[in-house]
Amino acid sequence: MRALFRAGRDATLLAVGQALTTTVLALLTAIASLAGVALAPAPGLGTLPVAGTVVGTLLMIYPAAVLMERVGRRIGFATKAVLGISAGMACAAAMCQRNFALLTAGSLLFGMFAAFGQYFRFAALETSRQAEKQVAALSMITAAGAAGGVLGPYIADRAPQALPYLPPFAAAYVAAAVLCAALAVSQGFLSPTLGRGGVGQATTRRAGRRDLGPGFYRASLICATSYAVMTLSMVAAPLSMSTCGLGGTLSNLVLQVHFAAMYLPSLAHGWLLTRMPVERLVNLGIAVSTASCVVALLPAQSLNTYLIELELSGLGWNLMFNGGTLLLARTYPPHARTLAQGVNSLLVYGANVAAALSAGAGMAFYGWAVLNAVGLPLLFGVWIAIRRGPSSA
Helix, strand or coil: CHHHHCCCHHHHHHHHHHHHHHHHHHHHHHHHHHHHHHHCCCHHHCCHHHHHHHHHHHHHHHHHHHHHHHHHHHHHHHHHHHHHHHHHHHHHHHHHHCCHHHHHHHHHHHHHHHHHHHHHHHHHHCCCCCHHHHHHHHHHHHHHCHHHHHHHHHHHHHHHHHCCCCCCCHHHHHHHHHHHHHHHHHHCCCCCCCCCCCCCCCCCCCCCHHHCCHHHHHHHHHHHHHHHHHHHHHHHHHHHHHHCCCCCHHHHHHHHHHHHHHHHHHHHHHHHHCCCCHHHHHHHHHHHHHHHHHHCCCCCCCHHHHHHHHHHHHHHHHHHHHHHHHHHCCCCCHHHHHHHHHHHHHHHHHHHHHHHHHHHHHHHHCCHHHHHHCHHHHHHHHHHHHHHCCCCC
């Protein structure tokens, strides 16, 4: 815990930015599909705005890395905030005017906003050259994500009471724009050199695929698999619980426990890494995630088993994803930073999207047990990859 207080000013500001970002994204998760259905000209188009968010992220995720290499993290995250403010106001206007096309366009901007969020973890590692402070910064920033799981849905629920004269969901989008304005202010105090000079400064040498060796792909495999396995269970859990008569408030409780397990254990990483290497931290995450999948194979599912499964799923993700990020930082030279971070973010987000899109169909055709069983060979593959060699370049 003491290491967190030594993380530094930039790390603290990045943690604030992460908390505000996850709050916006959690708010959008609560309202986006409902807002789309409310304005859709046809029933089958209700999820088009959500799809627009996914497309926006895919379009922006690599350009965001290139932009921040050129202008630094401060201007990069300020750009992210401007995109979020524009998206929030566009979506609020769409709800007021009942304009489905504008809602979809605003959702696309929200996706571009979300793309920048992939780079808070890399910015954390750039706040210091000292390994202890890097771990402390990454731990603080990841733990800050817990705020979103609590505040996002709460703001989505309370915003209409603060702005009762606006149409449904418009007030929540206005709240999202206000949160993005706060994000712009907080990130404006970042060091102007963060991401440009000092730690991890890029050189004039052009990076190529040869700079991304086996260690890079092993570390990326860890990060991507952690997201895929976790997302499969997180997205499918409410559907599975509803079939057992455990929907509504009980499924929200399970997800809250899941989000807490995803983020809060980061506070212990500094302590853990004084007692084990990063590779062992990842292996611990693999074991925890495997236990989550195995519990899901039990024939009788209850509220207690869902709580255990989703808590283990969140904790396994935390250990694997943060461990994979720390390993990744060892695998590329400074001049390949943008290429490595951009490719890694594409792989991670791609795995996340694939899992999210597969969860519904998997539940419909195969059920909860089979869906979780898919995670077992994926986790085994990561374990084999780690055993084959070190993740450093």
